Amino acid sequence: MSKNIRFFSIFILGFTTYYFFDLFFFKNIQTFSKNLFHSKAIAHVIAYSVTLIPLMITLKILLPKRNISDLLSLNKPVIKGFSFACIGTLPMLIGYLFHFKAISTINSETLLINTLSSAFFEEIIFRAFLIAALYRFTRLGFISSALLGSLLFAQVHLYQSQNITELIEIFAITFLGSIFFAWVYFESEYNLWSAIFLHFFMNLYWEIFNVSENVSGNLYGNLYKLISIVVVIALIIHFKRKNKIPFEVTWKTLFIKTREVQS
Structure with a gap:
């Protein structure tokens, strides 16, 4: 039971952190990147990539022995x-x-x-x-x-x-x-x-x-x-x-x- 509580607590905390990080910083990162690279598409990718960091950290905390590409099925x-x-x-x-x-x-x-x-x-x-x-x-x-x-x-x-x-x-x-x-x-x-x-x-x-x-x-x-x-x-x-x-x-x-x- 404690294992399940730990998993769900970390999962919820990780997603909540991502949600507010994305809510408050996505547009700022996107604007900064657009001014830097002069590309709306590149800025979009960078903003998404940066705001995903809390989710990646969450997965590594939950399953430290698995690599990210495996956890996201990108392998x-x-x-x-x-x-x-x-x-x-x-x-x-x-x-x-x-x-x-x-x-x-x-x-x-x-x-x-x-x-x-x-x-x-x-x-x-x-x-x-x-x-x-x-x-x-x-x-x-x-x-x-x-x-x-x-x-x-x-x-x-x-x-x-x-x-x-x-x-x-x-x-x-x-x-x-x-x-x-x-x-x-x-x-x-x-x-x-x-x-x-x-x-x-x-x-x-x-x-x-x-x-x-x-x-x-x-x-x-x-x-x-x-x-x-x-x-x-x-x-x-x-x-x-x-x-x-x-x-x-x-x-x-x-x-x-x-x-x-x-x-």
């Missing part, structure tokens, strides 16, 4: 994650090519921020830390571990809403999206790159085509995204059954695991 095959995500999101690319026009002018720095940078850092914060650390190193099950991270992930996207209807839609879509990304991450043998590139491609196609002003989308925008999600799920199920790999998320690991899983 998994990058090409495998990229290929899987690229194939899985093809329905979005093909569908958007038919139903939407590509935007006429693309700001490369804004595109980088809204696609690769956001996908990379959001997957580290919300999936690798907030969700996976709880699931991998405690007895919490998938839903129990994913709840807090997914609620926070949905909350940070609510600024896009213009009215109560959009707010509800955006909250529901991003909350369920977080659950989906976490499931993909876990079922792809804890390869965070699968979730990162899946997040990246979905953001990329949404950005380069004139789909919607926010994540709530529209009929065709959401239809092809849904088809891609189905394809991704089918690919994972096919791969695991073909290779006789047991599923990570089952009824026995949904809420409370009978034993701790050190992945």
Whole structure:
């Protein structure tokens, strides 16, 4: 019991420290970096990297014998994650090519921020830390571990809403999206790159085509995204059954695991 109390106390303290560090210093670090490097994209990456330090320290305190790349699942095959995500999101690319026009002018720095940078850092914060650390190193099950991270992930996207209807839609879509990304991450043998590139491609196609002003989308925008999600799920199920790999998320690991899983 004392071991669990220690883990959760350090985990909560570490995330709280990160939250306020990010809240009070992210913009300042971003502004300083932008003035120094004259690049909005570089400033965005630097600000995210610096404000992540409390989370990295927290993980090392909790599991000092494990290296950070292992704890964040960044030591998994990058090409495998990229290929899987690229194939899985093809329905979005093909569908958007038919139903939407590509935007006429693309700001490369804004595109980088809204696609690769956001996908990379959001997957580290919300999936690798907030969700996976709880699931991998405690007895919490998938839903129990994913709840807090997914609620926070949905909350940070609510600024896009213009009215109560959009707010509800955006909250529901991003909350369920977080659950989906976490499931993909876990079922792809804890390869965070699968979730990162899946997040990246979905953001990329949404950005380069004139789909919607926010994540709530529209009929065709959401239809092809849904088809891609189905394809991704089918690919994972096919791969695991073909290779006789047991599923990570089952009824026995949904809420409370009978034993701790050190992945």
